[in-house]
Amino acid sequence: MFTLPLLPYSTTAFGDLISVETFEYHHGKHHKSYVDKANKLVAEDEALAGKSLVELILSAKGGLFNQVGQIWNHSFYWLCLSPEAKTPGGKLAEMIASQFGSHAKLLEKLKEEATGHFGSGWTALLIDGERLQVKSYHDADCPVKHGDTPLLILDVWEHAYYVDYRNNRAAHIEAILDKAIDWDFVALNLDRKGTERADQKG
Numbered sequence: 001m002f003t004l005p006l007l008p009y010s011t012t013a014f015g016d017l018i019s020v021e022t023f024e025y026h027h028g029k030h031h032k033s034y035v036d037k038a039n040k041l042v043a044e045d046e047a048l049a050g051k052s053l054v055e056l057i058l059s060a061k062g063g064l065f066n067q068v069g070q071i072w073n074h075s076f077y078w079l080c081l082s083p084e085a086k087t088p089g090g091k092l093a094e095m096i097a098s099q100f101g102s103h104a105k106l107l108e109k110l111k112e113e114a115t116g117h118f119g120s121g122w123t124a125l126l127i128d129g130e131r132l133q134v135k136s137y138h139d140a141d142c143p144v145k146h147g148d149t150p151l152l153i154l155d156v157w158e159h160a161y162y163v164d165y166r167n168n169r170a171a172h173i174e175a176i177l178d179k180a181i182d183w184d185f186v187a188l189n190l191d192r193k194g195t196e197r198a199d200q201k202g
């Protein structure tokens with residue numbers, strides 16, 4: 001059974017940037033619905049019993065893939081947000097500076113990608129070898145499906161912003177990127193990837 005993860009902050013923590021109502025719908029209804037539907041589909045098929053979320057993402061098609069992809073994407077997305085303003089530090093900051101020119105230029109690139117992505121989906125900052133990469137995914141598609149390693153993911157589905165920003169996706173993305181990203185979590189994901197590679201070499 002999959003469960004809806006608790007949010008790592010209060011639903012009031014972001015003020016007007018992300019309203020309580022948005023969290024109530026986005027986490028409490030949309031994300032919960034993906035969890036409930038995935039559990040129902042798995043319960044109906046004995047061959048799927050005991051499979052992990054990642055195993056299902058890699059093997060499922062159609063309706064089940066949409067649910068499990070969205071579970072993974074949303075669970076990761078909540079961890080990418082922070083009510084405290086943060087900035088990248090350490091190795092992450094160095095990589096951003098050398099590959100994009102500056103933190104501001106990376107934010108511009110992410111804003112352009114997320115705002116320009118047609119329809120529903122996700123925009124991610126990935127680590128590919130030693131290179132940072134910005135990439136988008138349509139609908140419920142998920143970095144895990146492609147063997148990609150995300151450091152940060154942005155939800156560009158309308159349900160992420162319609163309550164607070166109506167149809168203005170650009171304003172939502174700009175606000176989130178400028179004021180609500182947990183760059184410590186992004187850096188942690190970069191470190192974890194480094195650790196995995198070190199383990200593989202050993």
Ligand SMILES: [Fe+2]
Pocket residue numbers: 026030074155157159160
């Ligand atoms: Fe969402």
